[in-house]
Amino acid sequence: MSGGSEEKTGLLSSLRKGLKLTSSRMGRGISDIFSGNDINQASLDELEDLLITSDIGVETASDIVLRLSKEKLGKAATAEEIKKHLAKNIKEILDPVAKSLEIDREAKPHVILVVGVNGTGKTTTIGKLAHQFKDSGLSVMLAAGDTFRAAAVEQLQVWAERTNVTLVKAKENELDSASVAFNALSKAQNENIDVLLIDTAGRLQNKTHLMDELKKVQRVIGKIDSSAPHTRILVLDATTGQNAHNQVEAFLEVVDIDALVITKLDGTAKGGVLVALAERFGIPVVSVGVGEGVDDLRPFDSEYFSRTLMGLD
Ligand SMILES: Nc1nc2c(ncn2[C@@H]2O[C@H](COP(=O)(O)OP(=O)(O)OP(=O)(O)O)[C@@H](O)[C@H]2O)c(=O)[nH]1
Ligand SMILES: [Mg+2]
Secondary structure, three states: OOOOHHHHHHHHHHHHHHOHHHHHHHHHHHHHHOOOOEEOHHHHHHHHHHHHHOOOOHHHHHHHHHHHHHHHEOOEOOHHHHHHHHHHHHHHHHHHHEOOOOOOOOOOOEEEEEEOOOOOOHHHHHHHHHHHHHHOOOOEEEEEEOOOOHHHHHHHHHHHHHHOOEEEOOOOOOOOHHHHHHHHHHHHHHOOOOEEEEEEOOOOOOOHHHHHHHHHHHHHHHHHOOOOOOEEEEEEEHHHOOHHHHHHHHHHOOOOOOEEEEEOHHHOOOOOHHHHHHHHHOOOEEEEEOOOOOOOEEEOOHHHHHHHHOOOO
């Protein structure tokens, strides 16, 4: 969150490592297409294909290539120059969504509801966020709102212990995640906690009753604090590619999504999906996940991300 330039360098190099698959595929691809000759239509078409296969999205890809064509068609350019040109255009798309997660310190607690389909990385992201908040001096509490699986509570418990924060979980046989959220918020208020992170069960976006339950969680929290939840984060798994678009649409029908976290960028060569999501939905991207470890959640820096995406250092 804060820190000197040394810390920033560390953050960036781990983002680069996380984006290695996408970055090297794109970098190699562009170098193969553009080798210093005059730029012709065939090379632009090849570039468009390369961008599309990185999940950047058809419209965005053709948009980016059109801009390049206007400036450089018929002229000579090195791969390096092309990469810089593309990175600049992608940065412009990403700038409006590159926001950091702001915590309202007056809220006591600032309530963060974390939603997403099965296995996208919700629980892991909560653990990583808890670690970051603690590091920046905030007191944190976790709520195990995933009451469907016993293992889900245990997993969050491990993160609570690792980050040394309190976990509120359901009483025996209590299966209602809304009541867990309610109890956690009351407890957090009594204890003057800064941030409450609420985990939820992974749900299929096409199951009405599961999505309805999310509405209930929100409603119940709102009874204690009408401004809560203060931030609703949708966690998306970058490896699911275009399906991420459907997930955003489905969740937007039941929750106002304030922020996205895109996880598992380390596991895909298609990190371009983030660009497509930014252009299509304009929802702030507050962090990206680049691994399973506690430090593998990175702030989203549009300039660095776009340069890395295009295979630049
Ligand atoms: N490589 C990598 N793995 C990740 C990342 N984030 C989460 N994972 C892994 O993805 C798997 C699923 O993560 P969870 O945090 O359990 O996902 P979830 O959304 O809580 O899953 P459900 O509760 O089942 O819906 C775990 O094995 C995590 O370690 C990431 O950024 N990179
Ligand atoms: Mg989970």
